[in-house]
Amino acid sequence: MRWGGAAGASKRRFPPWLPPWLSWALLVAIIIAALTTGAVTTTSSHPTAQARAAAIDSQIRCPSCEALSVAQSNASTAVTIRRLVLQRVERHQTAAEIEDYLVSKYGTWILLRPSTTGLTGLVWFIPIAALALLVSIVIVFFFRRSRTPARAVLLAGVRAPSETTPSSLETTPSSLETTPSSLAPTASSLAPTASSLAPAPANARNMPGLEDRAGLEDRADPPAQRAAPTPRTVRQRHKRFLISAGVLAAAAVTVGLLMTTSSPRLPGQSITGSLSLGRAQRASRQLVQARTLVAGGHAVEALKLYTKILKSQPHNASALAESGWLEYEAGSEAGNAALMRTGEANVEEAVHSNPGASEAHLLLAYLLVNKGETAQAAAQLRLFLADHPSRQLVSAEHSTIIEVFRAVGQQPPAS
Amino acid sequence: MSCISHHRASAIASSAKRYPIRWLASLAALAALAGVLVLATRPQATTLEAYSPLVGKPAPQIAGASLTGPPIDLAQMRGRFVLVNFFASWCVPCLDEQPQLVKLASGNQAPGTFAGVHDHRPPPPPPVSIIGVAFDDPASAALGFLRSTGATWPAIADPSGKIALHYGVRGPPETFVVAPDGVVVAHIDGPVAARTLRAIIARAAADGA
Structure with a gap:
């Protein structure tokens, strides 16, 4: 398909009463709307300290797990950094100050977002340069097409040989005079040879083929000898100018959005905001946020978030177990037996609703240890270890696991 | 032209x-x-020596109750080389490393201090102390680990993980060599051999650290 095809485009257009530029305008509008909606939904003028801390956490690499941010990890080093970030945010330190502190301890490696300086800065520069290059190519492509109507004229001449062709052939050198008239359109391919043998005659400008070839060598034709722009050509020029301007505007908006949205986002939040998050995606994002809140010591806010998750996914094992554990702990601290029972029931339900949830087994084991039911705790720990939990989690809980198995006189399973 | x-x-x-x-x-x-x-053509990296932004900067403070005896204060240990060793009882490479540290400390003049290698070569090696920091490990488990490996140097628990964070530790074993003037001169990531530590300390001493 040819872009901006002059003859066939209007015939193919459906429905015919739609203006030809509408599809382009729609494309540009959709791109801009998709990008700006995401940017608008992700920004908040007064984020809370927890939200700010969570946003910073999402940009810091977990020192012991590397592929995760500290917001996504429950490794001890990640928990320590989360605490530090929250403390410093509450002391009104900026994200840059906190990141600088961590860089002074771990190096730039600790930042998930590459540095904008030095050799690493190329990571940022190359995509922007590539985008600029692409836009330039598109613009040059459109403008070159709009400035070379001769090619369109030539193509029209090939399709329907004009009456001027035979007469103009008379001016070619004698070697060409023998060319049969049926081969008239192919004469243009011989034109360079002819022009190299002898200067092109003045009236060769009237030949479509010769004009095109000569145009390549000598662009500085007097304006009077060029084909006068028809209203159709002018309209096409305007259309192409508008398309180029649209592409440029879309590129500018994209770059602008990349600049503004390069600030830290909440854990799990995409650059386009929450446009297409499914229920499961939303729940998993909320889980990460709830864990961040728990690590920061904000159990009440975390419980609210867990309740939200359970409203949409009543059998979410992680939410049930973690919220149950929080309730049990809170009940234990406040001496509220009813709350402790609720928490215990939630953890048990998590284990029953998803027997493969290793974390739920671990939390139930802890709960049973607190109750003094060590044998059952050991059984839960066996189930926990059988689910192939992460090495980090096992390392973090190693001493407790050993203690429980020792208490019941058993050997921990080899893993 | x-x-x-x-x-x-x-x-x-x-x-x-x-x-x-x-x-x-x-x-x-x-x-x-x-x-x-x-x-x-880059200079070859010494075994296990790893980048750390702390190298060339004052060592972060370590002070508090020791697991094994009198309180620890890194600031009071100026004038000798100090190895700050992060370990954990659950860390298998730490088990491999401990005998090497014990070997290094075998010439101890005082608990946690040794005079280095007596190889009859002047000048005498600088005195070195070791401080253990339990990484993500309960005090009891860390103490049991040290006793089982024959370590006699002072160690400190780090339940909040703050010391590890101040040193930028990612996972044990990691060792920082602190010069007599309190500046970190080397960071070793992974289990280290006594011979390597001696070489690093000798190099730092020769550099006038």
Whole structure:
């Protein structure tokens, strides 16, 4: 398909009463709307300290797990950094100050977002340069097409040989005079040879083929000898100018959005905001946020978030177990037996609703240890270890696991 | 002379215009060659010595109750080399490393201090102390681990993980060599051999650290 095809485009257009530029305008509008909606939904003028801390956490690499941010990890080093970030945010330190502190301890490696300086800065520069290059190519492509109507004229001449062709052939050198008239359109391919043998005659400008070839060598034709722009050509020029301007505007908006949205986002939040998050995606994002809140010591806010998750996914094992554990702990601290029972029931339900949830087994084991039911705790720990939990989690809980198995006189399973 | 050079320059320019792909490919090949040369001629890394922004900077403070005896204060240990060793009872490489540290400390003059290697070569090696920091490990487990490996140097628990964070520790075992003036001179990531530590300390002492 040819872009901006002059003859066939209007015939193919459906429905015919739609203006030809509408599809382009729609494309540009959709791109801009998709990008700006995401940017608008992700920004908040007064984020809370927890939200700010969570946003910073999402940009810091977990020192012991590397592929995760500290917001996504429950490794001890990640928990320590989360605490530090929250403390410093509450002391009104900026994200840059906190990141600088961590860089002074771990190096730039600790930042998930590459540095904008030095050799690493190329990571940022190359995509922007590539985008600029692409836009330039598109613009040059459109403008070159709009400035070379001769090619369109030539193509029209090939399709329907004009009456001027035979007469103009008379001016070619004698070697060409023998060319049969049926081969008239192919004469243009011989034109360079002819022009190299002898200067092109003045009236060769009237030949479509010769004009095109000569145009390549000598662009500085007097304006009077060029084909006068028809209203159709002018309209096409305007259309192409508008398309180029649209592409440029879309590129500018994209770059602008990349600049503004390069600030830290909440854990799990995409650059386009929450446009297409499914229920499961939303729940998993909320889980990460709830864990961040728990690590920061904000159990009440975390419980609210867990309740939200359970409203949409009543059998979410992680939410049930973690919220149950929080309730049990809170009940234990406040001496509220009813709350402790609720928490215990939630953890048990998590284990029953998803027997493969290793974390739920671990939390139930802890709960049973607190109750003094060590044998059952050991059984839960066996189930926990059988689910192939992460090495980090096992390392973090190693001493407790050993203690429980020792208490019941058993050997921990080899893993 | 200038005419010739001008002629050459214009010849190069016209060649670049005529064969742009060849010129670009040649430039890319030259850049790749330069990259290989830079990487290949870098000084060889000493075994396990790893980058740390702390190297060349004052060591973060370590102070508090010791697991094994009197309180620990890194600031009070100026005037000798100090090894700050992060370990954990659950860490298998730490089990491999401990005998090496015990071997290094075998010439102890006082608990946690040794005089180094007596190899009859002047000058005598600088005195070195070791401080253990339990990484993500309960005090009881860490103490049991130290006793089982024959370690006699002071160790400190780090339940909040703050010491590890101040030192930028990612996972045990990691060791920082602190010079007599309190500046970190080396960071070793992974289990370290006594011989390597001696070499690092000797190098730092020779550098006038």
